[in-house]
Amino acid sequence: RWDGRRFELSELHRFDNGPIAVPGTLHWDVLRLWEGIKEGIARYAAAHREPLAGIGVDTWGVDFALLDRAGRLLGNPVCYRDSRTNGMLEEVTGRVSRQAIFARTGIQFLQINTLYQLYSMARARDPQLEAADTLLMIPDLFNYWLTGRKAAEYTDASTTQFMRVGEPRWATDLLDELGVPTRILPEIIAPGTVLGPLRPEVAAEVELAHAPPVIAPASHDTASAVAAVPGLDERSAYISSGTWSLVGVETRAPVVDERALELNFTNEGGVAGTVRLLKNVTGLWLLQECRRRWTRAGRPYGWEELLSLAEQAPPLASLVDPDAPDFLAPPDMPSALREYCRRTDQPAPESDAAAVRCSLESLALKYRLVIESIERLTGRPIEVIRVVGGGCRNRLLNQWTADCCGRPVVAGPAEATALGNVLVQAIAAGVLPDIGAARQAVAASVELERFEPRPAADWDAAYRRLSQIAGWE
Known part of the structure; x- marks a missing residue:
């Protein structure tokens, strides 16, 4: 709530999040997180009559989901702590120098970065990557489910280590050199972009009388x-x-x-x-x-x-x-x-x-x-x-x-x-x-x-x- 001078935050719903080990892989349970998001909105609808001024989603960086041509989720996203990136940073910088990568992206070299996750999938010819039509970072996935719009918010996109430093453009030439498909990358949007109204079916499910705008914050x-x-x-x-x-x-x-x-x-x-x-x-x-x-x-x-x-x-x-x-x-x-x-x-x-x-x-x-x-x-x-x-x-x-x-x-x-x-x-x-x-x-x-x-x-x-x-x- 905003009274013209100060904000007052009220917690409606808090839910846990943590990686889940499935034999061989460490995943995020994004479906459970999606239920938590909807439950939070539903609790607002139950407690307040005033229309929501907006909904914004932020999460951690570097991790992503893959969608098929119909917009369906291709499996639960993999956690950045998964072992699939072991050795990938060294392999990538053996193909493209650190100087060249840093000049293009300006991003710290960490094996958890999206760049090395995607490279590991391309290297292994992962069938999920081959079937993918769109890559969405985790907050962008929830925004898509909320609005139907596929886009990459700028601050989160910058954590991938394949966005141009200081620019809302993907470094597609870097991914081309590494054999990572660029066709899956969505448009990059600025923080503060109004993505659209809440989907009618989601508004109905959480019993909101009005469909508020979904705004990409600094995601x-x-x-x-x-x-x-x-x-x-x-x-x-x-x-x-x-x-x-x-x-x-x-x-x-x-x-x-x-x-x-x-x-x-x-x-x-x-x-x-x-x-x-x-x-x-x-x-x-x-x-x-x-x-x-x-x-x-x-x-x-x-x-x-x-x-x-x-x-x-x-x-x-x-x-x-x-x-x-x-x-x-x-x-x-x-x-x-x-x-x-x-x-x-x-x-x-x-x-x-x-x-x-x-x-x-x-x-x-x-x-x-x-x-x-x-x-x-x-x-x-x-x-x-x-x-x-x-x-x-x-x-x-x-x-x-x-x-x-x-x-x-x-x-x-x-x-x-x-x-x-x-x-x-x-x-x-x-x-x-x-x-x-x-x-x-x-x-x-x-x-x-x-x-x-x-x-x-x-x-x-x-x-x-x-x-x-x-x-x-």
């Missing part, structure tokens, strides 16, 4: 989150904190020089003609997977319990690079942490408390690496770190990030992605004039918490130590 969840960062300016960096931590700054032009390539930074599409110069960092995934393992073992910790445990463990004893391949999809995350530390001649985090502390302290140290790299890339000092997303509720990590990076951390809003989604819809509907006014509205709508850095020489020594271990130097 990549991080792009929506960054749109809702209050106070974001040239002297501040953002961390969109969740399973992944996206650490970056907002720029007006992409940075695609040799230094950006060497540091493996990415230039993803943003709102209002901006670029999100950032680095994808494995975020709270390490701790989430530890918690999942401990729950299965009969130790079901709550999040606050985990943070209390961390404070009981010795500081900076065991450190890991969160982005090491060891942690992409291990069957047992606590064991993966211990093995990494043994291999690098460190004390292994044997207790649950030590594993939590290792995960969080290592993440704060990785943030410092990325923030300092951004300063070198852009030539502008970072004076404040603004943390948004669910991870901003982790007050211990916020404080350790401030201490480790030597900069204040401003935390909030936790629901930045939902707010950013709504903001782009509001701009498209003419309720707000621009992104500047939208961010002012966010600042008026939420409470922010500030964490001041505390002097601690131990963080400097730990940073030097992990830099040597992980090869950051």
Whole structure:
């Protein structure tokens, strides 16, 4: 709800999402997610008489669905953590140089990217790819089911690593070189595009009396989150904190020089003609997977319990690079942490408390690496770190990030992605004039918490130590 000055978010329906292992493959259950979306709309219809001003969908990036000529789904989409991309990055960059790919796309080299997923399918002559008529990224799939329109929203398309950097055009020449079909690629549209009204049959199913417009927000969840960062300016960096931590700054032009390539930074599409110069960092995934393992073992910790445990463990004893391949999809995350530390001649985090502390302290140290790299890339000092997303509720990590990076951390809003989604819809509907006014509205709508850095020489020594271990130097 918008009262002319501030937004008030109300949660109607929250539903889980996670990959599902079918022998040989890791899938997403998009049909269950589709039911969750419809249930959320139905709950609005049951509780409110006012017509909806709009519906917008955002999700994670890189993953996609394939449709046949009749618009039918060709199987459940595969999760980016599936093993089919193992070795594909190296094979692709053996055929087309990193320099050539980066110059065209400006995107960080990660084996999870859509480019390597599609290449693995083309290489294996996957029958789904051969039968496909259209590729839709995950939010675009739901938009298609909502409206009947097939299109690729710009911010999410930029995560594929085959969209032209800073341009709403596919890098078809790159895909041609790799033998990946380009006939399946839809048009690219800007965030804020009105896709059309909700399909009548969907409106009837969820018992909406009026068919609202479906508006493409910044459909990549991080792009929506960054749109809702209050106070974001040239002297501040953002961390969109969740399973992944996206650490970056907002720029007006992409940075695609040799230094950006060497540091493996990415230039993803943003709102209002901006670029999100950032680095994808494995975020709270390490701790989430530890918690999942401990729950299965009969130790079901709550999040606050985990943070209390961390404070009981010795500081900076065991450190890991969160982005090491060891942690992409291990069957047992606590064991993966211990093995990494043994291999690098460190004390292994044997207790649950030590594993939590290792995960969080290592993440704060990785943030410092990325923030300092951004300063070198852009030539502008970072004076404040603004943390948004669910991870901003982790007050211990916020404080350790401030201490480790030597900069204040401003935390909030936790629901930045939902707010950013709504903001782009509001701009498209003419309720707000621009992104500047939208961010002012966010600042008026939420409470922010500030964490001041505390002097601690131990963080400097730990940073030097992990830099040597992980090869950051």
